[in-house]
Amino acid sequence: MPAMSVSEKFKKVFLDDKYSVGQERVALRNVGLIDPENIYDYIYNARGYQALAEVLTDMKPEDVVEAVKKSGLRGRGGAGFPTGMKWEFTAKEKSLEKYVVCNADEGDPGAFMDRSAIEGDPHSILEGMLIGGYAVGAQKGIVYIRAEYPLAVERLEKAFCAARKEGFLGENILGSDFSFDVEIRLGAGAFVCGEETALINSIEGKRGMPRPRPPFPASNGVFGKPTLVNNVETWANIGAIFLDGADSFAALGTEKSKGTKVFALAGKINNTGLFEVPMGTTLKEIVYEIGGGIPNGKKLKSVQTGGPSGGCLTEKFLETKIDYESLAAAGSIMGSGGMIVIDEDSCMVNIAKYFLEFTKSESCGKCVPCREGTTRIYETLTRITEGQGEEGDIEKLELLGEIIKKSSLCGLGQSAPNPLLSSIKNFRKEYEEHIYLKRCRAKVCEKLVDYVINDNCVGCGACRRVCPATAIDGTVKAKHYIYSAKCIKCARCFKTCKFNAVVKETGLPE
């Protein structure tokens, strides 16, 4: 049965909804349709472990690797490295001991694609890892999952127990010569441990700092043994490739990016949530069809993709077919699939600052460019958003961003400047307004607007009482007035007024 039928089943439930029409459920084929805590549901209703059985019966490990290569699957964790190639490198290594690792340390703020996949269909991840272990010659699997996902951990543990009981895990799986078992390792609250070498260090009990690559985990991984590290979503796709064939998988997507991708849509959008679409779906379809458009009739300003490692796309890119190459060409990355929709009421400088605050606090501290550079960028952006931007700041930020990108040790540092650099590239005028005119067009940066009282004012005097600079004057029941020369722009009046009488003005032309 082709994968379409699973998606069709899904669409039947959401029939008329534009939300589901564009979706193709491959990695999430069973999520929302079966009971994740019932292995029999998986076996009977979702062709559970059929892919594994077929692989163990009919295929040699080399054939499995070839099939994954043919499918064109690329790593779904963000880097997009051809999965088949990674499997081939690991399989080639001569070692009696090898490991297979599932990277479930989903660290992007607001990303929950992996969590959803694990909580909704834990057996598909396990099945993928079993097939992977068979293909590369590993006997041990490790799921490294962030401790902040207790339900996902619980469902995984239940799934592993049930699988062991039914003979899908452990010695002589399904009566074959293949033995494999798996253990769970919890993360400890570090985004950097999603980077594969830092993850491996964490598994080994060391401080979660990345190692220089080369050598790659395929030859030198957990405890020095060849290790295959793949993301949860990548593993979830493996079963589908073997159930319906590599060609069926490769039929979806674009020329260089095959298959589907799970995205998490958030921000100023009507339909927030998760969806899985074939690669090559346009941004326009995602925002306006699946996402249902922007609420309150606001204008689209930007779509930020890839989480704190990604860049901001503008409406110029609405016709862009989303895949690894096109996003990179647009100055962003696919990342793990986060998509944040930004409307005209958001400040791009503030957004860059928000992302840099995250990467700065998550930097492991090993390498100079990331550790020192992200802090300096954050300091500069803070100055700019507080009205202390100086001439030359933008050029300094661009320069610093480039150094960090090119010199950092690991992907965290190499991609940390992306939100900054792409927002400068696409919204330079906003930065210039912040620095030279000391104004925030989106009225987000509190110190870069004027506070004015309009006719909604009933003269209650609440703002006058709360103003720490005695900058507000007025008599009871009469319209009050803010003296801009005295105003320290603390925004307390704005937050206190119950009549929407205090408004932010920029004085900027449209």
Add this chain to the structure above:
Amino acid sequence: MSTPKEVLSQKKLKAKEELSAAGFFKPLKIYVGSATCENAAGAKEIMKIFETQAGKKDCRDFYLSKKGCVGRCNLEPTVEVYEEGKKTVLYVKVNEKEAEKIIDKHIKVGK
């Protein structure tokens, strides 16, 4: 020596038996979305309400199960009611009051 495929076919038969014993093949099935996001929105309480309904005299027999999240974050918690021969219905933003309404209208009577 059976091949893995053959072993799996045996397992499928066993799975069918287990599911049948648990009531999976009843004509009326109710799925409550139970991922972390749905639990945070109150799915656990909804589940309890359906659990207490099961077996009650004036209520039709149904199979109750969890399911994963379908991705409609702004519409959680979700409850899916599947009835053989009829269109599947997905209830969204189900709070405790709504759950009671579903039971009264849909489960008991069949609308």
Add this chain to the structure above:
Amino acid sequence: MIKVYINDKPYDVVEGITIMQAAAMAGYKIPSLCYHPRLSIYGGCRVCIVEVEGVKNFAASCSYPIKDGMKIRTNTEAVRKARKEIVELILDNHPQDCNICKRNGICELQNLAREVGVEERMFAGERKRYDKDDASPCVENNQEKCVLCGRCVRMCAEIQKIRAIDFVNRGIKTRVSPAFDMSFKDSVCSCCGQCITVCPTAALTEKDYIKETFEVLNDKSKIKVAQIAPSVRAAIGEFFGLKPGKNWEKETAASLKKLGFDYVFDTQFSADLTIVEEASEFLDRLKGNGALPMITSCSSAWMKAMEQFYSDLIPNVSTCRSPMSMLSSIIKTYFAKKINVDPKNIASVAFMCCVAKKYEAAREELLIDGMRTTDYSLTTRELGRMLKSSGINLPDIKGEEFDSPLGQSSGAATIFGVTGGVMEAALRTAYELATGKTLIDIEMTQARGFEGVKEGKIDVDGTEVRFAVVHGLGNAAKILDVVRKDKNKYHFIEIMACPGGCIGGGGQPYTAVNGQTFDINLLKLRAQALYDSDKSKIIRKSHENPDIKKLYDEFLGTPLGEKAHKLLHTHYKPHFPKGI
């Protein structure tokens, strides 16, 4: 052999090396900071970056392995600019007080900044502020100056295997500290000072007593007595920019006189004393009066580590004090009497290549009648700074002899500073004391050399005496695990906490800023200086030192006798700092 292209020129190089090593063969010295030839590859500073064709971002040359046909560019405009900016980022989070810093002029960060050509401060922002940890008698930790190169962490973990320090926190708040934020004083730090020798800045330094020593030198009411260790003389020349390999014995003695010391004695004298006591103790144990194997006790960092981690082996450790402490005891008793001065008015200052001797000088177990025998212990580096600030240019000084009666020493004492030297000296004496025969093969090559663990045996009148020599606390751990399982494998073990023995001590002159690499060749040169001195001496066995004989005759009585026990021996007890 494979071919790589460096800056467009082809080079034939061996396989399996890194870009940095290949470039070095081609004559390029790529700037670096966290890379250290004795430690594992870290790849953290990103200063050594180069361009590799086909690789998107810059590659760290210290870790990136070469491949056949690789095209490398080490000094394009982009690379040089990036290196400059990375060093500038480091400097931006570093104090600006070079002029008043201990490492002014001998700082690897200063050299690096000059090398890459930093000229402007572009990214200046907040600088980190931490309190200095100077509670320990040996090591000071000033985290404001730390560049987080990780060398100290790797040295303590990989070579010394003590693991007293590691990175704490993450990101911009990362610092190097013992566990649970404790002070160095409370931690399992053995005070070996190896971390100090690899630190490129003044983040980790020894607690210095230069000020106190100058005060003492100006104190007219005190008789100022100095003693110097052999390894100091083998390395002090490097501090003045000279090549290693010369033993500046007489020049150092003269320089100390010029500093203002009334008497300058030789720790080699008391090394002979230690040998007489220790050889006697060993022979006593061989007869059955004590635990075997016997383990030497002159290395103070080893003593601290022993009390912390190997206290079950306390019965095996020799009760002899170290040469420094033995001499200090004799100074404040025998010598005080001889010059008719109240020992309270004698200031005994020791110049050692060792950082842990500062800890040893403060040990309660070494007090004599409630009085500290060594008042201050200073390192070779501190001596160098004292000489420089006093305008005493060591290389130009005319040498003088050490003072009597504690200045004469044998060749066996001279080689104390090299790994295996104590064993060789002890066996030279033990053999003759036990058999009454003259030892002909004086130079015991089995004990010499720089492998981590050396084994050997000699025949003492029919009895086979098996010995082992280790240097570096990491190697000590190896041999002690063996000893715990099998107490009969060896009779006598020499343990030096520092790699190379005392010549590689934590207090020796910084090597990188003197253009030296701290590798086996440097150790060999320093060692050769001492071995040559041994060869040049007429008296080469400790018990033949006439001044030693005199000391026993006039004052001590017999080796291991009552007086010897009180002044020259000590005891140990288990010590468990937090964390054990």
